[in-house]
Amino acid sequence: MNLKTSWKNQIWPLRVLRAWLGVTWIYAGWDKASDPGFLTSGSPTFIGTQLSAYATSSPVGFAINKMLEHSTQIGIFVMLTEFAIGAATLLWIAPTWAALGGFGMSLSLWLASSWHVKPYFLASDSAYTILWLSYFLFLYGSRRKNKVSLDRRGFLRVSTVAAIAVAGAGVGKLFPKATSANTSAASPGRKSTSKKIIKDAAFKVGAIQTFVAKNGTPAVLFRTKTGVFAYSAVCTHEGCTVQFNSASKHLQCGCHGAVFDPFKGAKVLSGPANSPLAKIKIATEGAWIVEA
Numbered sequence: 412m413n414l415k416t417s418w419k420n421q422i423w424p425l426r427v428l429r430a431w432l433g434v435t436w437i438y439a440g441w442d443k444a445s446d447p448g449f450l451t452s453g454s455p456t457f458i459g460t461q462l463s464a465y466a467t468s469s470p471v472g473f474a475i476n477k478m479l480e481h482s483t484q485i486g487i488f489v490m491l492t493e494f495a496i497g498a499a500t501l502l503w504i505a506p507t508w509a510a511l512g513g514f515g516m517s518l519s520l521w522l523a524s525s526w527h528v529k530p531y532f533l534a535s536d537s538a539y540t541i542l543w544l545s546y547f548l549f550l551y552g553s554r555r556k557n558k559v560s561l562d563r564r565g566f567l568r569v570s571t572v573a574a575i576a577v578a579g580a581g582v583g584k585l586f587p588k589a590t591s592a593n594t595s596a597a598s599p600g601r602k603s604t605s606k607k608i609i610k611d612a613a614f615k616v617g618a619i620q621t622f623v624a625k626n627g628t629p630a631v632l633f634r635t636k637t638g639v640f641a642y643s644a645v646c647t648h649e650g651c652t653v654q655f656n657s658a659s660k661h662l663q664c665g666c667h668g669a670v671f672d673p674f675k676g677a678k679v680l681s682g683p684a685n686s687p688l689a690k691i692k693i694a695t696e697g698a699w700i701v702e703a
């Protein structure tokens with residue numbers, strides 16, 4: 412079936428669904444491609460930072476933690492796959508596989524990033540999971556008409572989708588969107604809320620406390636004779652979680668071996684990370700040490 416016939420043969424509700432899903436998936440790929448921080452280690456929107464935040468609240472956090480050391484590759488894969496699924500859906504190229512891919516990706520995002528959203532229907536990933544599943548089941552039921560044979564023509568059509576995905580990602584990089592330097596910065600006119608970490612009296616000099624920061628990522632709190640301070644535990648290389656080594660008194664990353672000195676501004680002692688761990692603003696409010 413060619414492109415024109417594929418649209419003509421579909422009933423209106425399916426055309427609307429197909430157009431919405433295809434356009435949205437292309438936009439999702441574009442949003443990542445045009446975000447200068449998405450593949451930049453240490454950026455608030457870096458894919459590794461996002462995955463690290465997902466791991467703290469997801470039921471599949473153990474699997475996400477294992478993926479963290481390959482964050483950049485995962486980010487590139489997700490971006491290209493979103494472009495490819497959107498283009499394949501709109502252009503009627505392997506549409507059943509594209510719908511299955513859209514379902515799998517939405518389900519993964521639901522489990523990873525929005526599982527904790529309550530009530531569940533406020534998470535758009537849950538709605539997209541069902542929309543893609545419904546569309547896939549419809550296409551699967553009429554798959555004989557949609558079959559893409561692996562002949563020369565079929566290969567060319569699938570290659571077209573791959574080329575569109577790569578071109579979309581490349582063009583997105585040429586039009587970077589403006590991003591805020593710090594996503595946790597308070598919005599004008601909006602009161603920033605602090606987050607309790609531990610009772611001041613219970614946190615003695617020399618103590619260390621891990622906690623989940625306001626942006627959902629893991630963090631570490633220290634108290635020395637000079638005061639209380641905290642750093643993000645998200646490694647500035649690929650986003651794995653650093654751990655405190657009580658023997659060396661350093662924060663170490665188990666993925667590729669980066670070492671940071673928490674008592675000297677979390678500066679890098681050995682690579683492959685290039686930048687220090689992000690500092691977290693700490694304050695004391697009443698009896699509590701809080702993230703400001």
Ligand code: FES
Pocket residue numbers: 479480646647648649650651664665666667668669682683684
């Ligand atoms: S993620 Fe590579 S050294 Fe930490």
